[in-house]
Amino acid sequence: MWRAPFWLILVILTCTGCNITIPQDPEQTLERIQGGVIRVGAVENEPWVIRVNDEATGVEAELVRMLATELDAEIEWIWGSEQEHMEALEHYKLDLAIGGLTQPTPWSNRVGFTSPYFETQIKVGIPQSAPLIDDIEDLEVAVKEGTVIASYVEAKDGIPAPVKEPSQAQGPVAAAEWELEDWGFTVTDIELHTEKHIIATSPGENAWLVRLEQFLRTQKSSIKRMLQQAEENPL
Amino acid sequence: MKVRPAYQLPEDKQKKLERAKRLEWLTIFFMITIVTVMYLAMGSSQAMKAAWAEDLLSLVPPIAFLITAHFRQKPPNEKFPYGYHRTVSIAFLCAAIALATFGSFLFYDSISKLIKMEHPTIGMIELFGRQIWMGWIMMAALIYSAIPPLILGRMKLPLSTELHEKTLYTDAVMNKDDWLTALAGVVGIFGIGLGWWWADGVAAGIISFEVMKDGFGHLKEVIEDLIDKYPTKVGHDDKDMLPEQLQYRLQQLNWVADADVRLREEGDVLTGEVYLVPKTETNLLQKLEEASELAQTYHWRLHDVAVVPVSSLGQRNGNHRSSS
Numbered sequence: 001m002w003r004a005p006f007w008l009i010l011v012i013l014t015c016t017g018c019n020i021t022i023p024q025d026p027e028q029t030l031e032r033i034q035g036g037v038i039r040v041g042a043v044e045n046e047p048w049v050i051r052v053n054d055e056a057t058g059v060e061a062e063l064v065r066m067l068a069t070e071l072d073a074e075i076e077w078i079w080g081s082e083q084e085h086m087e088a089l090e091h092y093k094l095d096l097a098i099g100g101l102t103q104p105t106p107w108s109n110r111v112g113f114t115s116p117y118f119e120t121q122i123k124v125g126i127p128q129s130a131p132l133i134d135d136i137e138d139l140e141v142a143v144k145e146g147t148v149i150a151s152y153v154e155a156k157d158g159i160p161a162p163v164k165e166p167s168q169a170q171g172p173v174a175a176a177e178w179e180l181e182d183w184g185f186t187v188t189d190i191e192l193h194t195e196k197h198i199i200a201t202s203p204g205e206n207a208w209l210v211r212l213e214q215f216l217r218t219q220k221s222s223i224k225r226m227l228q229q230a231e232e233n234p235l
Numbered sequence: 236m237k238v239r240p241a242y243q244l245p246e247d248k249q250k251k252l253e254r255a256k257r258l259e260w261l262t263i264f265f266m267i268t269i270v271t272v273m274y275l276a277m278g279s280s281q282a283m284k285a286a287w288a289e290d291l292l293s294l295v296p297p298i299a300f301l302i303t304a305h306f307r308q309k310p311p312n313e314k315f316p317y318g319y320h321r322t323v324s325i326a327f328l329c330a331a332i333a334l335a336t337f338g339s340f341l342f343y344d345s346i347s348k349l350i351k352m353e354h355p356t357i358g359m360i361e362l363f364g365r366q367i368w369m370g371w372i373m374m375a376a377l378i379y380s381a382i383p384p385l386i387l388g389r390m391k392l393p394l395s396t397e398l399h400e401k402t403l404y405t406d407a408v409m410n411k412d413d414w415l416t417a418l419a420g421v422v423g424i425f426g427i428g429l430g431w432w433w434a435d436g437v438a439a440g441i442i443s444f445e446v447m448k449d450g451f452g453h454l455k456e457v458i459e460d461l462i463d464k465y466p467t468k469v470g471h472d473d474k475d476m477l478p479e480q481l482q483y484r485l486q487q488l489n490w491v492a493d494a495d496v497r498l499r500e501e502g503d504v505l506t507g508e509v510y511l512v513p514k515t516e517t518n519l520l521q522k523l524e525e526a527s528e529l530a531q532t533y534h535w536r537l538h539d540v541a542v543v544p545v546s547s548l549g550q551r552n553g554n555h556r557s558s559s
Contacts, residue, residue: 011425023370024430026354109279112356204354204432210368213359217366 023206027092030208037074040064041085041200043099047230048197051079059226060098060199067215086111089202096212097200105198112203116196117216118223121177122152123192125185127170136190142169149174152192178227239318241310242504245535248398255394255403256304258387259297262410265383266294276376278369279355281348281439282423283377285341286416289446290380292337293413295330296406302326303402303502320501323402327457335450341443349436355427373424381417384410396469399503399536401460404469405453416442463499477505481533488529490514490522495548496540504538510545519544 025031042049042056050058056077068075078085078094085097089111103116124136133139136158143149145162153160153174166173167183176195180187199216201209244252273287303323311318357373359366388410395404419438426434466475478498485494492514498507509530513519523542530540 020429022425022428023357023368024428026430026432112358115358115360201356203356204427206357206368206370206427207430209356209358214366217359217361 021207023210025205025207027202027205029092029095029202029205030211033071033073033095033208035072037076038064038068038071038096039076039078039094041078041080041088041094041097041099043080043082043085043097045100047227048100049098050230054079057230059223059230060100062226062230063216063219063223064096064098066219067212070215071211086200089200092202095202095205095208101198101200103196103198105200107200110203112201112205112209113198114201114209114213114216116198117213117220118197120195120197121191121193122149122174122195123177123180124158124172124174124188124190125180125183126172126188128184128186130171130186132186133172133188133190136172139172142166142171142173144175149192156190156192178224182228236313236316238313238316239311239539242307242318242538248535251394251398252304255391255398255400256301258391258394259300259403259406262297262384262387262391262406263294263301265387266290266297269380269383270294272376273380276369276373278357278373280357280373280420280424280427280435281345281355282420282435282442283373285345285439285442285446286377286380286420288337288341289413289416289442292330292334292446293384293406293409295333296327296402296409299323299326299330300400300402300406307502318501320504321461323502324457324460327402327453328461331450331453331457333450334446335454338443338445338447338450342440342447345436345439345443349433349440352432353436354432355435357424357427368428370424370428374421377417377420377424381414384413388413399469401456401469401502408470409449416445460500466498466500466505475505477534477536481509481530481537484529484533485509485511485526488522488526491526493548498540503536505534505536506539508541508543510543510548512547513544 040056042051042061044051046058048058048060049056050061054077056064064075078088080088082097082099082101085094085099086107088094089097097111101113103113105113107113124133124141126133136153136156139158140161141153141158142163143153143160144166145164150160150162158172158174160174163169166175167179173180173183173185174192175183177187199212201212269290270287273283273290277283277287300323303320303326306319306322309319357369360369360372361367362372388407391403391407392411394400395407419441423435423438426438466478467473468475478496481498482494482496485491485496488494490513492512494512495510496507497510498505509526511523511526513522523544527540527542530537530542
């Protein structure tokens with residue numbers, strides 16, 4: 001019994017010594033993709049995934065394209081809802097799902113997810129001519145109608161004012177930091193929420209997941225630029 | 236109501252008790268660090284979850300021990316004339332129920348995940364500016380979780396037999412065997428690394444089965460304690476020899492025709508009744524008081540033993556009721 005740990009260490013060392021890379025895929029996804037096809041489930045969600053005919057563009061679609069080039073793989077875009085893609089991923093009928101997914105997600109027990117590869121801050125912006133503010137207590141703040149941002153404003157004791165086009169607001173407005181910059185607002189230090197962006201993979205395909213995460217890390221610095229480009233030229 | 240006299244440990248045992256208390260505080264400290272580290276590393280591994288639960292529950296015996304150590308200093312009083320020795324059994328009953336329930340739940344969870352063929356997903360984590368596979372971190376956490384308990388368990392084990400402390404013994408054994416859990420966990424995670432998705436579930440099944448077994452084992456033991464089973468040796472189901480030795484010693488008294496004892500355990504202390512058949516009734520009261528003094532001082536574990544003079548030991552098998 002006492003020898004068991006030593007055997008284990010020996011096995012681990014041999015395995016790391018020879019050519020087995022750890023982790024491996026139980027269903028060999030990474031092996032199949034290299035020189036093959038990536039089946040990507042896409043959900044329209046500007047600016048992360050934008051549909052142009054049957055092709056995809058947007059930040060996450062571009063990231064997938066770059067990864068496909070690295071892996072010498074073709075991409076098969078499959079359009080559908082988040083629900084459809086998650087179920088397909090769970091049964092290994094897709095390899096990836098993208099569409100501006102953020103943490104936390106109710107699907108985390110059923111499919112795999114990368115750790116957050118990019119964070120966007122939901123902040124309060126003010127028109128450039130307006131005086132600076134430190135908090136939004138009892139202040140009316142414009143938010144895009146029908147979005148969760150209204151609840152972030154309420155959490156900070158602000159009064160959300162749902163509008164169709166928050167970019168046209170005359171007073172304080174709550175939106176992602178990069179959007180506020182894009183619309184020409186002054187970004188205040190008032191942080192309402194952090195959105196952590198993730199990409200879904202088939203469950204337990206750890207070699208594939210690790211490869212994807214390694215790739216995403218190399219792109220970390222260019223994502224903000226890609227985001228602003230996607231916003232400027234929505235094709 | 237006559238309040239029981241306070242129990243005082245012999246000085247050398249008192250020193251050992253203090254040492255045991257220090258070791259238990261250390262155990263609590265290390266277990267908290269382990270539980271934290273394991274929780275942070277847990278991810279989606281079922282085996283880690285089971286090992287974490289086991290570590291969390293192994294906090295219970297040291298806490299129960301320290302609670303008892305506190306209460307044992309409290310002398311019996313008007314409201315609790317028998318003192319507070321039973322608190323430990325109650326603490327242990329609760330812990331055993333928790334352990335058994337939690338273990339059963341984890342076992343069910345692990346097996347059902349295996350049946351559903353759930354593949355555990357383990358990705359990368361960024362640590363000190365470098366990406367590393369989370370599986371390595373999990374294995375490191377599991378190995379860390381084995382080392383302090385292994386050392387502390389070995390230090391506590393001899394103390395538990397010397398002090399006749401069953402809580403301390405249970406704790407020491409749990410700690411000492413904890414490395415097996417950690418090993419099973421490491422094998423499970425390494426298996427995931429090799430692409431064997433089932434390795435994690437199998438390891439989790441083994442670990443949770445152990446937790447469950449421990450729980451039901453403790454439950455049986457503490458229930459038996461609460462219904463005053465005969466005194467046993469620490470860690471065995473064998474009869475403790477002390478009652479028979481006391482009986483023999485009393486039989487040696489020259490004014491005693493026959494003697495018998497009925498003792499029960501209250502934590503480390505033995506208490507109960509001594510039955511004596513005197514040869515003559517001259518000076519009986521004085522002799523009985525001497526016998527009481529002898530029973531009290533015969534061994535450090537004997538406390539508050541009542542001496543009862545009887546004309547014969549005929550009823551000692553407890554069958555008088557059915558025969559009458």
